[in-house]
Amino acid sequence: MDLGINVFEMVIYLVGFIAFAAANAAYLVWVERKGAAHIQRRTGPKEVGPYGLLQPLADGAKLMSKQFIIPAGVDRPLFILAPILTMVPAIMIFVTIPFSETILARDFNIGLLMILAFASVNVLALLMGGWASRNKYAVISAARVVSQNIAYEIPMLIIVITIVLISGSMNLTEIVAGQAGGILHWNLLPTNGNFLGPITFIIFFICSLAETNRAPFDLGEAESELIAGFHTEYSSMGFGLFFMGEYANIVIAAALTTILFLGGWYSPLPESIPYAGASSVVWFLVKMYLLIWLVVLIRWTYPRVTLWSLLNLSWKILIPFSLFNLLASAGLVKLLG
């Protein structure tokens, strides 16, 4: 075993993932602001650099140069640990995400399980941040986030089990490989043999919105009620890390949706077409960013739901539907397979 090269590879991957997560977080904020502005017929950031493209750098410099204030009476270790704990699992998750057949850090047999396990650590971090802040809004927000994430983890896991049933593997590379052979073989489409594909996709997408605390399920940071929710007391890079973690989670959710439903790096076009027909990381990123754009569009379209309707949606609609979906898919797999 050549340890030297492995350590070198590890460092390269780590730096790459941190850079990818940070760049995405920074520029998704820009996309979000520009998108929101144009949807509302404004222009958005435009002063710093052409089209405001340097705005994220200016924001980052501002955040880094500010003081990290630790208010009196907070639970100090938890308060400091919470923002770190939102970012670290997010970076860990990137390890198993296959961006293409070759761009992949570690090919785990249970990659999907690992992603879901690390994704649920995020809830703990938000709870810790909210609890440690010694602020009533932060505590209310933390309680909401926990109840929301637990409610939506159930349908999400059931949907993931459905996908695992169909593809017969928890290895993300194999799940993508199972969707090879053109757009008609994607898990999203009913032509894959499983006519419940679209329902599965929609439930998964809704759950991923709720799991990443995105609008219209952003009850954890409902500004009008809870100031800023769990990160009310955070300043400087503490806040910055929460923010980066949020956007990194959106990227992960979009990447996972791409892998599970949209055929990962496979091109939707027939292979006979030059360039566009070739399967590569470009197609993966195109699909991922289209999904992220959909997430941004959803944020600026729908009003925030109330807490009870959020939980109702999960317990009364999504869980029964996903359970039925699981049973029906299992039956179909048994019948057709």
Added chain:
Amino acid sequence: MAGYFTNILGGAKSLVVGLSITQRQFFKKPITLQYPWESLEMTPRYRGHIQLIKNAESGTHQCISCGMCEKSCPSDCITIKGEKQEGVKGKVLVKYELDFTKCSLCGQCIANCKPGAIEFSREYNLASTRKEDFHYDLLKRLKEQK
């Protein structure tokens, strides 16, 4: 039970309609005005501080230094001075000062001006930390006008 599914389907449809509306708005042109770089023409009936009207033919004002504006001003904002000059019929205006800090824009000066030599300007970008900046020399202003 039928209501349950129609509810979900109807709701899903309305969500798609909402998304398509925001996506269409996204491609439209912004309607906001980028103020320091762009600004709208002020409305014609806006009352800014008064100014002397420039006559297009003679290239100067039409004031005859009668002093009616000065007399009619309820706030004593206007100070004018006219002189007899050789070779010129009537008085020549040598000073027209306006203290805009006291002006209430009532328009009495304009209403009382027989030759119609003054009007409201459309100046609205007025800001200063010194009140002397609002003491205007309207003759100088007229000369600077193109």
